[in-house]
Amino acid sequence: MKISIRMKITLMVVIFTTFIVATSWVVCRVVIKNVFINNLKANMITTYKSCNRFFEDEDYPDETINDLYGKIKNPSDAIVLVLDFKSNKIYTNINNDGRMMESLYRILDSVLASNEKVKSDEAQYVINRNHDDVINSDYYDLIGTLDNGYMIIIRSPISEIDSVVHVVTNVFNYITVLLIVFCSFFVLLLSNIFSNPIKKLSHSARRMADLDFETKVPVYTKDEIGELGESMNEMSSKLEMTISQLKTANLELEKDIEDKQKLDEMRRDFLSYVSHELKTPIALIQGYAEGLKDDITDDPNELEYYYDVIIDEAKKMNSLVQKLINLNKIEYGELNINIERFELVGFINDILSSTKILADNIKANIVFEEEAPIYVWSDEFMIEEAFTNYLTNAIHYVVENGTIKVSIDKREDIVRVCVYNQGEQIPEEDLDKLFLKFYKVDKARSREYGGSGIGLSIVAATMEALGNDYGVYNVDDGVVFYFDLDNNMPC
Secondary structure, three states: OOOOHHHHHHHHHHHHHHHHHHHHHHHHHHHHHHHHHHHHHHHHHHHHHHHHHHOOOOOOOOOOOOEOOOOOOOOOOOEEEEEEOOOOEEEEOOOOOOHHHHHHHHHHHHHHHHOOOOOOOOOOEEEEEEEEOOOOEEEEEEEEEOOOOOEEEEEEEOHHHHHHHHHHHHHHHHHHHHHHHHHHHHHHHHHHHHHHHHHHHHHHHHHHHOOOOOOOOOOOOOOHHHHHHHHHHHHHHHHHHHHHHHHHHHHHHHHHHHHHHHHHHHHHHHHHHHHHHHHHHHHHHHHHHHHHHOOOOOOHHHHHHHHHHHHHHHHHHHHHHHHHHHHHHHHOOOOOOOOEEEEHHHHHHHHHHHHHHHHHHOOOEEEEOOOOOOEEEEOHHHHHHHHHHHHHHHHHHOOOOOEEEEEEEEOOOEEEEEEEEEOOOOOHHHHOOOOOOOOOOOHHHHHHHOOOOOHHHHHHHHHHHHOOOEEEEEEOOEEEEEEEEEOOOOO
């Protein structure tokens, strides 16, 4: 069972307080009564001394005076009786008629019958506790003789002491209960002051254990808890910095490993794809060159055809090499990116005009209906390369007498350029592979269109370098390629 620090502090303080109060109650129960008894005896001695001074003159008091009330010092209002043996005269401060006087006379008779003087080591009196059978009560009696030889009895009832002790004990009991209740509430409040910072420390420690180093311990005091909070904050910052460094180092290591694997893979792919792409043109060039060397024909038309094939295949090889060089520069950040604002509609119209002859050769219809100027921010040279690749790809794969449609979709912060070509759809399993280097959906027809499988990978590398989206999707009667441009100045 979990017991909080707050509850532990409260229980310990309450138990300790209860022990102290209980001990105090027991001690007071004994001490208070003894204090009252000692005080009572001291008052009786004071009365005795006052009587001694009162009767120290042998000619005094007057024979007519026998009432001592108000004539002696009597702090505890004790009953006083003084007996003159010579004249048998009695002096007292109470009424001579009554049971108390009867009880005092019995004490006188008892002392006189014993024919002894009552003395102690320090004074001519003794103080004893007696039970009076006549009154049926307990008293403290001082019995002694004065300096002039008079006998004196001073009596104080014990019932008054018991009554006072009882009242004091009851009051102490009430105060004790109230004190324990008040102490419990006070300790609960006080324990909150100490436990709340510890709870916050515990909460922060749990969050740090979950690697959440954004949390900080609020420090309000300069005591040990405050020092612990500052230490935890410092530890959190150092752990965050250390883990951040470890993560950075780990990411760099993973990137290095990934780059190495990617480089190895690219090297293998490059050798495979380039050897595949160059194999046919090299074989054709070699074959036709050997035929020319061996004077295989004297027909000028055939010779012209041989020359054209060699030149055409050489151009294809040169185009392939140039595209590979550009792609490599884009992928490895060696190509400088020049972001500037240019007008997109006129830009597209210029490219469409220069490629119209290619569309006319296959009797394709190019549609671009945008007229109002649209301004974008990007690298104009790289966008021209990307758009030309999309357009060339559309011209290659549009059906005869089909339609190629260029459209612009203006959105909140971007402008999307779409190139649609009417024709066969691309298989869904090939859509996410089209932008890979050297990937061709229709490998059998690639040489017919002169495609190398690099154009779309150049688009992908260009858009990733510019931080823009790109892609492809099928529609009912064709395919749409797209890329995005920034409508506002990119951050």
